[in-house]
Structure formats: structure tokens, C-alpha cells
Amino acid sequence: MPASIPPQPALETRNVTVSFGGFNALTDVTMTLSAGSVVGLIGPNGAGKTTLVNVLTGFQSPSSGEVLLGTEAVGAYSPFALRRLGIARTFQAGRLFAGLDVLDNLAVTGVGLGHRRRAAEDMARQVLDWIGIRHLSDQPAAGLPYTDERRVGIARALMGQPQFLLLDEPAAGMSEIEAEELSQLIARIASDLGIGVLLIEHNVGLVLGVCEHVYVLDAGQVIEQGDRTAILASQAVRDAYLGPSHEEAA
């Protein structure tokens, strides 16, 4: 883990639109993720959250608009190229290599990033230690409980010391206590490692608790952004989650 953190560029989308046929999954989305900060992305089902993560990680090209890493336009880069530039992600389902144990899951990722096997294993042990799950090293990935699978997914994403980490619903299925532990881990990833974290979650309480800035997507558009206070005060956010008719019903 680095002792001192050099200045890092931001990861941004500028006016990004993604169309599937005639349907816009994202319309004109502009957002910024900076080093060392935790930014949240919330919104109802189908709002476009995963599509935005796919755009930021090279799994989906924007139909229009730009993706910038610092001053470099990276919207047409492959997932592999972006991973090499330091943009890592986790998936909603862990996507671990089921036939390998936890240490090997991380080590194989390190080898894929260009490290020698021994160095990749050393790095894997460091990452597992840092997260506090070294005891899982010899466990087969296939049999892991859900919450451990999530933490191993994060550990694997930290291999190769990314600049940015995009977490797609990491707390799904977790208890309140487990989600609280996860939020502490997320805060440490930003503060201790200087990584810019984008947290996509349905658990709005978790997002508002750990994120300095939150974007709210609805039907592919950013309808609100700001800190916890701004999000809680927003009528647009209430309408998106409860429907515009909830006021009349009250």
C-alpha cells in the first residue's frame, strides 16, 4: 500500500447519452469522481446506474458525450485498457473464479495485470490482510457466504492498486451490521489509499452515511446531486422514489 499519494486526475462523464435502439438509458449525464473521495449513485430500478458504471469501465460506449480520465478521452477504451489505467469495478454478482480458492482468485488477477506469480501472491496476501480477511485465503470461492464473496470481490478489485473503484451494489443482501462494516471499509479505501470510490447502492442510508457527494439518477437523467442534506431536502428525489402523487395522497 502506498505511503504517500501523488496527485491524481479525476474520472468524469460529460453530457453522456447512451441509446439502445430508440431508448435512452442515459441522457446528458455529467458527473465527476475525484481521488480520495466517496461519491454515491442512487436511483430507482432501471434509472441507468449500471449503464453509467458500464460506460465508466469500458463495457458500454457512449452514444454521445465524453468520458475523461484527467484530460484523456477514454470513452472508446476497452475494459482491459481502463483497468490498466487504474479503473477497477466490482459486479452485482461476485463473478469470482469458482474453482479457485480466495488467494488464487486474487493472485490470478495480479498475474493478469502483468505481475509475476510470486509477486501477485504476496500482493494478494497484503490486500487480504489490509481488508482483514486473510483467514479466507484457502477457502474455495464457490462456497463462500454472500458477504465474504462481496469482500473478496472488493479485495480482487484492489489488486493492481487502482485509482478508482466502482462498487455495484456491494451491500445487497447484507444485514445492517455487515453494511456498517462495509461502509467503514469503503471510507478506509478512500482515506487511506487515496482511491476515488463510486458507490452504487439501493441502500440509501448507507450511501448518505458514507458519501460526500451523491448523484441521483431517474429515467437516465441526473435529477439531483449534492451532500446528504441536499439529497434529503430534495422534492425531486422524493418524487422519484415515491411517485409525484404521494403529496396529493398525504
Ligand SMILES: Nc1ncnc2c1ncn2[C@@H]1O[C@H](COP(=O)(O)OP(=O)(O)OP(=O)(O)O)[C@@H](O)[C@H]1O
Ligand atoms: N443492453 C441493453 N439493451 C437495451 N436496454 C437496456 C440495456 N441495458 C440496460 N437497458 C435498459 O436501460 C435502463 C437502465 O438500466 P440499468 O440496468 O442501467 O438501470 P439500473 O439503475 O442499474 O437498474 P437496477 O437498479 O434495477 O439495477 C433499463 O430500462 C434497462 O432495461
